Amino acid sequence: MYIADEWLALERDVLGQRPLISGTVAEVRAAYAxxxxxxxxxxxxxxxYPVKDEKLVTDTGIAIRLYTPTNTNNRSENLPVGVFAHGGGNVNGGAWASSFEDRMCRYVAQHAGVIVAQVDFRLAPEFPAPQQLNDTFEAYKWLHANADKFHGDPSRFFAFGSSLGGGxxxxxxxxxxDENLGHxxxxxxxxxxxxxxxxxxxDEFAPLFKAYExxxxxxxxNSESMMKFYNYNGGTAQRMNPYVFPALHPGLRRLPPVYQAVCEADPVRDDxxxxxxxxDKHGVSxxxxxYPGLPHYFWLWxxxxxxxxxxxNVxxxxxxxxxxMCDVNGTT
Structure with a gap:
């Protein structure tokens, strides 16, 4: 496995070791914090950051941290909205619990000119999968229905996430x-x-799926610690669920345009x-x-x-x- 020189230098000169987030749920949460x-x-x-930070709560009690850029030319303009699911293996983090996810949301809001809505979904193992997906799904629909309350453009919503949140x-x-809400x-x-x-x-994906090895x-x-997360968060029990593990879904060809970022020294690389x-097979944009030689979430440093x-790049x-996308007037 190739590891980039800049990462090896960070391990040697700054961290003093090769970091690994693993252990019991309590240990993982302590290391994350x-x-x-x-x-x-x-x-x-x-x-x-020229970003307004506020809290919203859905009708069912799901909290959302809203990041709105204040550096746009027209502050009354309705903006695109990215509904963000954070990383942390579905057992760590939260919309107010992570300095690095906060940084990502602020950076994207400022530099992409979009509203980022970070969902504070419930965590496993107290709430095993697919609770995190379901909370984010409900929050997404609520945000879309209430977009006029925070200058969101309902014609320009997108799903956004990192790691398990990317899934x-x-x-x-x-x-x-699938629920006829694709618009x-x-x-x-x-x-x-x-x-x-x-x-x-x-079987059709097996030749492409080598990263865990x-x-x-x-x-x-690493591959072992990733499996621990799946065991902790209920993912292993849900391994055939095509929403929890959407590479299994037969309708991927119906997805809207997709942007991915991939760390190549990462067990989920080949996902x-x-x-x-x-x-590509189905012509989806x-x-x-x-990022060759760089590990999962390297951008924290x-x-x-x-x-x-x-x-x-994000x-x-x-x-x-x-x-x-097209805006409400049908123009890009």
């Missing part, structure tokens, strides 16, 4: 399409998404390989940026040159997805 706190001091202050984003889009989702942005359980890989010693997230294969590149990916 500690990492979030340590990294917060390396990021720009939230007040440095949720794809699953939510497919669930909307509510005009694009998908999925960052290193988890889309396929390694214990249930269809190759990432036994990967930093941050994206499979999705891109299917999208899609783009993908890859701003010391890496590739971290800034990643954030820029903002450009969001802008590309939005550019494929």
């Amino acid at each position: 500690q990492t979030s706190e340590q990294l917060a001091g390396l990021y720009p202050s939230p007040s440095d 949720i984003a794809v699953g939510v889009a497919l669930k909307l399409i 509510l989702v005009r694009g998908v942005v999925a960052l290193c998404p988890a889309l396929l359980h390694p214990e249930f890989v269809p 190759e990432t036994v010693d990967a930093p941050l997230q 994206s390989t499979v999705l891109k294969h299917v999208l 899609n783009k993908m940026d890859s 701003p010391q890496l040159k590739s971290s800034e590149k990643f954030h820029r 903002a450009e990916g969001v802008k590309w997805v939005v550019s494929t």
Whole structure:
């Protein structure tokens, strides 16, 4: 497995070890919180971003953290909306619990000129899968129905997520399409998404799905620790569910334009390989940026040159997805 020189230098000069998020649920949550706190001091202050930060709550009690850019030319303009599902293996994090997800949402809101709505879905194992998908699905519909309350453009909504949240984003889009609500989702942005359980890989995808074999010693997230997350969050029990693991869904050809970002030293690398294969096969418009030799969620560390590149590329990916949409007047 190739590891990029800049990551090896970070391990040697800054971290002093190869990091790995693993252990019991309690240990994983403690490590996640500690990492979030340590990294917060390396990021720009939230007040440095021209973004309004507010809380909404759906009729069913799901909290949403709304990031609205204040640097647009016309502040009365209705803006595109990305409904964001955070990472953390569905057992960590939350809309107010992560400095690095907060940074991502603020950066995208500012640089892509969109509203980002981060869903505070309930966590496993207290609420096993598919609860996270269901909470995000309900929040998505509520946000769309109430878009006029926060200057959101209902004709330009997209599903957005990272890691397990990236899988949720794809699953939510497919669930909307299956329930004849496909007009509510005009694009998908999925960052290193988890889309396929390694214990249930269809034969047609097996030649493409090699990352778990190759990432036994990967930093941050390796093949063993990823399996622990699936066991903790109920994903293993749901491994045949085509919304929880949407690479299984027979209707991928019906997806709107998709942007993916892929870390190549990452057990979920080939989840994206499979999705891109299917999208290309069916002529679905899609783009993908890859990061050779870099592990899952490498962009947390701003010391890496590739971290800034990643954030820029995600903002450009969001802008590309939005550019494929039509506004309420039918123009792009």
